[in-house]
Amino acid sequence: MELLISRRRVKNLVRMLLINPSIKTQMTGVLFTAMCEPLGLLYMAAVLEQHGIEVGVIDGIGEGLTHEDIENRIVKFSPDVVGIACMMTETYSDSAEMARIARRAAPKAKIILGGHNASFVAGEIIENLPEADYVVVGEGEYTFLELVRSISKKSDIRQVKGVMHRNNGRATFTGVREPVQNLDELPFPAKHLLPQNAHYGHFWYGGHKIALKNLSGMITSRGCPFGCTFCSCTAFSGRKIRVRSPENVVKEMEYLVNKRGVKQIFIVDDNFTAFPKRVTEICRLIKERNIDANWFCEGRVDTASEEMYKAMAKAGCWLIFLGLESGSQRVLDYYKKKTTVEKGWQAVALAQKAGIDVVGSFIIGAPIEVEEDYQKTLNFIKRADMDMVSISSLKVYPGTELWREFEESGAIKPSDWNKYFEIFDILGGHSKEKIRRWMKSAENGFYRRPSYIVKEIGRLFGRHRKLISYVVRNLF
DSSP: OOOOOOOOOOOOOOOEEEOOOOOOOOOOBBBBBSSSHHHHHHHHHHHHHHHHHHHEEETTTTEEEEEHHHHHHHHHHOOOEEEEEEOOOGGGGHHHHHHHHHHSSTTTEEEEEEEEHHHOOOOHHHHHTOOOEEOOOOOHHHHHEEEEHHHTOOGGGSSSSTTEEEEETEEEEEEOOOOOOOOGGGGGOOOSOOOOOTTOOOEEETTEEEESSSSSEOOEEOOOOOOOOTHHHHHHSSSSSSOOOOOHHHHHHEEEEHHHOOOEEEEEOGGGGSHHHHHHHHHHHHHHOOOOOOOEEOGGGGGGOHHHHHHHHHHHHEEEEEEEEOOHHHHHHHHHTOSOHHHHHHHHHHHHHHHEEEEEEEEETTTTTOOHHHHHHEEEHHHHHOSSSEEEEEEEETSSSSHHHHHHTTOGGGGTTOOEHHHHHHHSSSOHHHHHHHHHHHHHHHHHHHHHHHHHHHTTTTTHHHHHHHHHHHHH
């Protein structure tokens, strides 16, 4: 397939190729690999294009490409610079392999890695992956732009903040770059650089295959102030939530629906519902401009309100992912969730009342978790009126507070930088068998409930949602 590229090239600037690698790594748990476009790469592509740099994008996952396919495209494009996404610890080996392929296909090109995972292990990548010339640390739009310009002009890389590079064989950091404060100044992601047949909206969740047609992703805010111990989002994006204006958000929605034929929008923000008044205003504008699309998002339970959820439902929101994590307050406090079990119950009930389906995510295996804590979680899963659950074991990733704690205790070694751990790998109190038993029992407890079965039968025969909810609440 022909690689789509920007033609707005300024003389003497480089040819830039951005790659989201194909995934060969065997992964476990929730997998969103093709849920939506690689938005980080597309934001960077848009900024590069805006400044006259010729740029192409390859999405190995969304396009279903083999490594050989990608290598052939790299050869044909003949880039001066190759940027490779390294988003997840589980897929680091895929990003590293892509760097080796890029080096073989474009021997003279500079190779840059970037993304969530790469930012936390940037020094280790530079010291252990000779094919990588640079690693962009943190949000990459302007770092990539300045780095590409520096490469083009052969100027001093040390003047570009946010870059890990090799200096006399050692990893050297140029210093922290402040994240973009005014998100409205960024152009919309360059989705026109992806082929029309790129495939998104198919993913696995809680053992169920979900298929959504004509789906596209959006980011409307960045940052997370909460700092949950198992999550690295705060470390990557900062504690301050930075938001796009409602007008800017809805303008992109109009573009996706009217110009690109999108029918489903996935708002991938960590905290879309953080500011209910902003959400309500976005919903008002969606209705005012008659934007015909369904959408779904993630949210925290402590920002739930009947007014906000009703506005969301009327504006096309049909599903919300809630990070419930546990039915035990003791475990929530250990994770530093800064919320309560009771607020979890309320959020589920309010969403259902508004007509929004709920997917609840739970984590099994906190170091302090005992049978009593687990039973509280099992009770929540069985009794709360959710539509789907995702139950996973606690995983420990670079960049998280848990990683630092286990590293300090000696359970995680410096040589483990390119790994992640399930809790039973590094904590003697939890066996793999026990965690798997707890997870299986929780899944069965949810999906074998009579109320769940009745609701699913109702969906199958297309009955009205309110009627099914009434039967479920009054008969079980």
